[in-house]
Amino acid sequence: MKEKIIEKLSEIVGDRLLTDIDERVSYGYDASFGQYMPDYVVQVMSAEEVREIIQLANTYEIPIYPRGASTSLSGGPLPVHAGIVMDFSQWNQYLEIFPDDLLIKASPGVKTGDIHQLAEEHNLMYPPDPSSSSICTIGGNLAENAGGPRGVKYGVTKDFVLGLEVVTAEGEIIRTGGNTVKNVTGYDLTKLLIGSEGTLGIITEATLRLIPKPMDTKTAMVIFDDLYTAGKSISKILTSGVRPSKMEILDQNAINKVEDYARLHLPRTAAAILLVEVDGDPDALTKELNVIQRALLEIEVDNVQIAKTKEEEARLWQVRKLVSPAIVQSGYTKISEDATVPLSKIPDMFRKIDEVKKKYNLNIVVFGHAGDGNLHPTINTNMRDAEEVSKVEDAVEEIFRYAIELGGTLSGEHGIGTMKKPFFPVEVGEAGMLFQKAIKQALDPKNILNPGKIFPEAGEKRLVLKND
Ligand SMILES: Cc1cc2nc3c(=O)[nH]c(=O)nc-3n(C[C@H](O)[C@H](O)[C@H](O)COP(=O)(O)OP(=O)(O)OC[C@H]3O[C@@H](n4cnc5c(N)ncnc54)[C@H](O)[C@@H]3O)c2cc1C
DSSP, X not given: OHHHHHHHHHHHHGGGEEOSHHHHGGGSOOSSSOOXXXXXXXXXXXXXXXXXXXXXXXXXXXXXEEESSOOOSSOTTOOTTOSEEEEOTTOOOOEEEEGGGTEEEEOTTOXXXXXXXXXXXXXXXXXXXXXXXXXXXXXXXXXXXXXXXXXXXXXXXXXXXXXXXXXXXXXXXXXXXXXXXXXXXXXXXXXXXXXXXXXSEEEEEEEEEOEEOOSEEEEEEEEESOHXXXXXXXXXXXXXXXXXXXXXXXXXXXXXXXXXXXXXXOOTTOSEEEEEEEEEOHHHHHHHHHHHHHHHHXXXXXXXXXXXXXXXXXXXXXXXXXXXXXXXXXXXXXXEOOOBOOGGGHHHHHHHHHHHHHHHTOEEEEEEEGGGTEEEEEEEEOTTOHHHHHHHHHHHHHHHHHHHHTTOBSOSSSOOTTTSGGGHHHHHHHHHHHHHHHHHHHHOTTOOBSTTSSSOOTTOOSOOOOOO
């Protein structure tokens, strides 16, 4: 049967079918954990090719695993039941801007950074800005509903999508939404598909909304002596009357990792720093930062340093960009979580993470999108040390459960994938999970699209970081 499938796939995509083991092996991983071996890899370049492959997959009941740039931190594109990896990274040719309509259309393999650049060339902005934007694809962003630092003011990917072209699990090409902000014709399928992690349909084109590019930005660094006050300051700033365009936090461990890595003269002894950006009319920006400063004084926070030049401002944001590389460089394995809590609970979450860090004696770094309550407790560990791995699994589980207890969520932006599925019912409840499964069953009756994701399979009750 394998020969027959290879023959049919090559009729559809020609030499963009990869079957050699040394080629397939590099499609078995993402930026999280686990290594799997797909049977076939197809580098698709059109909705028609996707449609034909899905029809073939239905006939032979072969799973399809969509894959963008594989920067997923939750196991999203991993081919856990082998089958076909559908690679979109080569399909990046179509990117067209319609400035008068404030929209951009893109094929799924276009890099998010290229969308930012094209919009800015027209004095417009596509706000969703995942830190991985120079490498990740818009298809992957849509499937994960990616967010980024600008989320605090502008929202996340779903807030900037007007319409999609999608190939359904049964091989039909459909369009959802359209080219207008207002569109209430039928169910909001666009929102259903965004964040569905490639399990409900394959996205083959996106129509994205743009906004005017803010005229200017200004950034301040707030330095804290204790983490609890840093947590409290977030709600204080957001209720000051000013809406920051970015608000990112780094704890002491993160500060020191960046300083070890890049020597940027950061305050090593601070418990945390908060980077706060405001954007808009240049005449208003200093006034807005002063409003924030006055609000912080009410909780006795007075160490606020405002960047005086564009170079200083760029240096501050460089600090945030370097957190991930600095962590990667300082240990064997980096496990990034994205538990998210209501803003008022951020101080409690910080306290819990500190407790977990001491209890399991782990190297945990905390940074993240403070203004969204979206923290990234990140563990530096050694996956070859079985005892250490077991401690990490317990620690991560404790963090997940506490975030849910606080009224938060398992994932603010990385998705459930394989990594978090044992805890999915803990957050949504059994009935909530069955409701979501009913949608999957109705739209993908043969379970062709990205099976083994989001919903726990038999016996999966605990976080398991290894698949060997
Ligand atoms: C250093 C680093 C920083 C990061 N920072 C952020 C951040 O700030 N914010 C954030 O949200 N995430 C972040 N991420 C996570 C990751 O970059 C995002 O989840 C991103 O959206 C994944 O895009 P991708 O192209 O790599 O997709 P992949 O990882 O290849 O796939 C992600 C999911 O999308 C599905 N998929 C891909 N293409 C399609 C398609 N065309 N149709 C249907 N399904 C599809 C896949 O099956 C999978 O489930 C970061 C990752 C790294 C490594």
